[in-house]
Amino acid sequence: xxxxxKYAVLTAMIVSTLALALAASAGGLGYALPFPAVxxxxxxxxxxxxxPFMPKFTASAPEAVTxxxxxxxxxxxxxxxxxxxxxxxxxMALMRGIEVRAPESINLSKYGMSAIVKTxxxxxxxxxxxxxxxxxxxxxxxxxxGFQGGATAAVAPLVIIVIFSLYFAVGSxxxxxxxxxxxxxxxxxxxxxxxxxxVAGLILGKAAxxxxxxxxxxxxxxLPSHILGVPMGGTLLLFNIxxxxxxxxxxxxxxxLLSVPEESVRKVLEGGEGHD
Amino acid sequence: MIDVNAFLFSVLVFSLIMNLGIxxxxxxxxxxxxxKIIALTILGDTANVLAIVVGYRxxxxxxxxxxxxxxxxWKPTAADLSKFSSLAVDPLPQALVLTAVVIGxxxxxxxxxxxxxxxxxxxxxxxxxxxxxxx
Numbered sequence: 330x331x332x333x334x335k336y337a338v339l340t341a342m343i344v345s346t347l348a349l350a351l352a353a354s355a356g357g358l359g360y361a362l363p364f365p366a367v368x369x370x371x372x373x374x375x376x377x378x379x380x381p382f383m384p385k386f387t388a389s390a391p392e393a394v395t396x397x398x399x400x401x402x403x404x405x406x407x408x409x410x411x412x413x414x415x416x417x418x419x420x421m422a423l424m425r426g427i428e429v430r431a432p433e434s435i436n437l438s439k440y441g442m443s444a445i446v447k448t449x450x451x452x453x454x455x456x457x458x459x460x461x462x463x464x465x466x467x468x469x470x471x472x473x474x475g476f477q478g479g480a481t482a483a484v485a486p487l488v489i490i491v492i493f494s495l496y497f498a499v500g501s502x503x504x505x506x507x508x509x510x511x512x513x514x515x516x517x518x519x520x521x522x523x524x525x526x527x528v529a530g531l532i533l534g535k536a537a538x539x540x541x542x543x544x545x546x547x548x549x550x551x552l553p554s555h556i557l558g559v560p561m562g563g564t565l566l567l568f569n570i571x572x573x574x575x576x577x578x579x580x581x582x583x584x585x586l587l588s589v590p591e592e593s594v595r596k597v598l599e600g601g602e603g604h605d
Numbered sequence: 606m607i608d609v610n611a612f613l614f615s616v617l618v619f620s621l622i623m624n625l626g627i628x629x630x631x632x633x634x635x636x637x638x639x640x641k642i643i644a645l646t647i648l649g650d651t652a653n654v655l656a657i658v659v660g661y662r663x664x665x666x667x668x669x670x671x672x673x674x675x676x677x678x679w680k681p682t683a684a685d686l687s688k689f690s691s692l693a694v695d696p697l698p699q700a701l702v703l704t705a706v707v708i709g710x711x712x713x714x715x716x717x718x719x720x721x722x723x724x725x726x727x728x729x730x731x732x733x734x735x736x737x738x739x740x
Contacts, residue, residue, distance in 0.1 A: 349619045393676075416708070472673065480706075
């Protein structure tokens with residue numbers, strides 16, 4: 330009976346999907362579904378993202394997505410970064426009092442997987458880090474940027490923890506405190522970069538906006554758009570580097586905390602955490 | 606007369622909407638916190654795909670598909686620019702989704718920590734039992 334009910338629900342969902350799709354493609358919505366053109370706003374973004382003929386409007390990055398993320402809608406991304414910051418801080422607050430630390434006099438070679446896996450991982454980690462740095466640093470030229478590069482780079486410590494053990498990771502410098510420092514540096518860099526042009530404007534005696542990238546009509550100042558003929562996107566490159574640091578280090582912290590052995594966490598919890 | 610491509614595209618859109626419904630069922634009706642988190646990630650990913658699909662544009666001609674919103678020349682002429690803006694898909698949903706993916710991962714990690722601590726302290730992830738806990 331219950332099985333028949335499940336199949337009936339499944340069939341009803343598939344049939345209604347197909348029926349709604351049929352109605353929509355027959356003109357039920359009033360328009361065809363793959364829209365024939367992008368909206369005017371998107372057209373404006375595509376038109377101005379890298380346009381040497383409109384120097385007062387361009388973001389000077391051939392990649393429109395990065396230009397939107399850190400130039401046209403930079404404030405959105407700043408607050409997204411603060412949500413990320415708060416989520417990581419909240420995770421760390423939940424796990425407060427729990428130390429990520431290797432026991433003294435430990436034989437690291439006993440832990441982890443076999444020698445073959447470890448050797449392959451040594452090579453792979455280098456490749457992961459190189460690829461993630463390339464994703465982050467070429468954010469203004471090719472698809473990619475700080476968020477994607479950082480999420481890719483965070484895979485490297487995760488692989489190290491799984492293959493070599495947590496104690497090896499902590500012993501080789503992937504510590505909670507150092508990652509926290511790195512992440513704070515990244516966030517600080519984002520904050521400094523958003524004020525970089527306004528500070529330059531104050532020094533040079535010109536008007537400028539917060540979060541400005543390229544020269545605008547009433548604020549004729551901006552960071553260099555090209556270095557050695559390669560488009561750098563002004564502040565976009567700096568934002569990508571700092572966001573890369575913040576995201577990679579933030580995720581490394583939570584991976585470290587997630588892989589703390591269950592016994593030591595329970596010891597802290599049963600030892601009356603929060604009562605002293 | 607029904608266009609086959611438009612029909613298939615509509616099937617994609619409506620199956621994404623059905624997927625949203627399934628994930629909402631998982632969030633509201635499954636009692637386990639772990640399953641709620643899984644359903645929440647499905648909801649988030651479906652919403653992201655839906656946003657990308659909204660930014661897609663139809664093929665101009667059978668041999669001219671849309672291109673990614675990345676300009677591949679560093680010294681573009683006016684003709685390059687007008688070709689680019691007449692072929693590229695909408696970059697705005699992609700920009701929103703790329704941040705939403707990473708933020709979604711961070712929020713999921715926070716929820717996972719919350720669930721782990723609840724399990725460690727009370728030995729259950731069933732919301733019906735957690736609701737009855739005292740103290």
